[in-house]
Amino acid sequence: MKLYFGVDIGGTQTKTALVSEQGEILDKRSFATAAERGLDDFSRRVRAELDLAVRAAGVDPADVQAVGVGVPGFLDVEQGVLVEAVNLGWVNLPLVRVLADATGRPVAMENDANVAALGEAWIGAGRGAKSVLCATVGTGVGGGIVIGGRLYRGVNGMAGEIGHLTVRREGGHRCNCGKLGCLETEASASAIIREARRLQAEGKLPQDGPIDGAEDVFALWRAGHAAAAGVVREAARWLGYGLALCAITLNPDAIVIGGGVSKAGEAWLALVREAFVEYALPLVVEAARFQLAELGNDAGVIGAARLAAHHVESL
Numbered sequence: 001m002k003l004y005f006g007v008d009i010g011g012t013q014t015k016t017a018l019v020s021e022q023g024e025i026l027d028k029r030s031f032a033t034a035a036e037r038g039l040d041d042f043s044r045r046v047r048a049e050l051d052l053a054v055r056a057a058g059v060d061p062a063d064v065q066a067v068g069v070g071v072p073g074f075l076d077v078e079q080g081v082l083v084e085a086v087n088l089g090w091v092n093l094p095l096v097r098v099l100a101d102a103t104g105r106p107v108a109m110e111n112d113a114n115v116a117a118l119g120e121a122w123i124g125a126g127r128g129a130k131s132v133l134c135a136t137v138g139t140g141v142g143g144g145i146v147i148g149g150r151l152y153r154g155v156n157g158m159a160g161e162i163g164h165l166t167v168r169r170e171g172g173h174r175c176n177c178g179k180l181g182c183l184e185t186e187a188s189a190s191a192i193i194r195e196a197r198r199l200q201a202e203g204k205l206p207q208d209g210p211i212d213g214a215e216d217v218f219a220l221w222r223a224g225h226a227a228a229a230g231v232v233r234e235a236a237r238w239l240g241y242g243l244a245l246c247a248i249t250l251n252p253d254a255i256v257i258g259g260g261v262s263k264a265g266e267a268w269l270a271l272v273r274e275a276f277v278e279y280a281l282p283l284v285v286e287a288a289r290f291q292l293a294e295l296g297n298d299a300g301v302i303g304a305a306r307l308a309a310h311h312v313e314s315l
């Protein structure tokens with residue numbers, strides 16, 4: 001039996017899973033990332049989780065072929081170096097070498113949006129499709145492209161960074177990347193919260209509670225508040241527009257949308273699709289099934305395990 005250990009590093013929690021060749025999760029757990037304790041400490045804890053998982057699943061440790069890691073940051077995959085992960089406060093770390101030493105296994109890494117895309121394309125909403133465009137819409141907007149079951153990385157891993165497509169040239173907001181009007185600043189949960197708070201301050205949204213998350217705005221939308229509906233619709237339209245630009249370039253047969261905002265469900269997806277249809281070419285629209293992600297929080301660990309399998313094949 002060939003098994004792979006998927007690791008999905010998050011700003012607060014790190015998720016791990018022991019995954020079979022078929023994508024079945026044999027064991028799943030999570031721990032506090034505590035990035036401030038450093039990479040060596042983190043790697044030792046990953047090893048401990050791997051050992052626990054092997055014991056809990058009752059499998060032979062020798063069956064675990066490799067470790068795949070999804071990282072929220074910019075990476076130099078060829079050198080195995082994490083260049084910068086702002087949320088972790090990690091800069092220029094030899095992540096692959098340190099994790100390989102700690103786990104005693106080959107290690108492959110990718111950014112978190114790419115591993116989620118790989119997971120969804122493998123056994124999630126994109127399964128069976130030849131080319132899959134995945135968007136992860138949460139605090140930011142990430143993306144990943146999977147062609148023929150393989151991640152398409154581009155020359156230095158920047159392929160699919162759709163969050164930084166400039167979609168709004170006038171009236172756009174400042175992005176962390178330094179530009180104005182990125183897809184991420186107009187379509188993400190942060191965008192929805194920002195706009196809702198602005199309307200609340202202007203007295204156009206009910207004051208019966210603070211806007212803590214995008215879900216508060218979605219709740220107001222469902223309750224029939226017109227201003228909240230406007231905010232949701234506007235953000236969904238920017239996303240649909242950005243996806244149309246990508247789809248015309250890629251002509252994929254599946255477009256999969258996940259991340260926290262996608263929990264708003266089919267009614268929100270319909271708004272996104274409306275704009276997508278408006279801006280994409282009819283034959284592009286016809287070719288692409290357009291759907292919500294299916295793996296939820298497991299997409300990262302499953303995709304990381306798949307990445308590990310591809311890595312072993314390439315050795």
Ligand SMILES: [Zn+2]
Nearest residue numbers: 164175177182
């Ligand atoms: Zn940007």
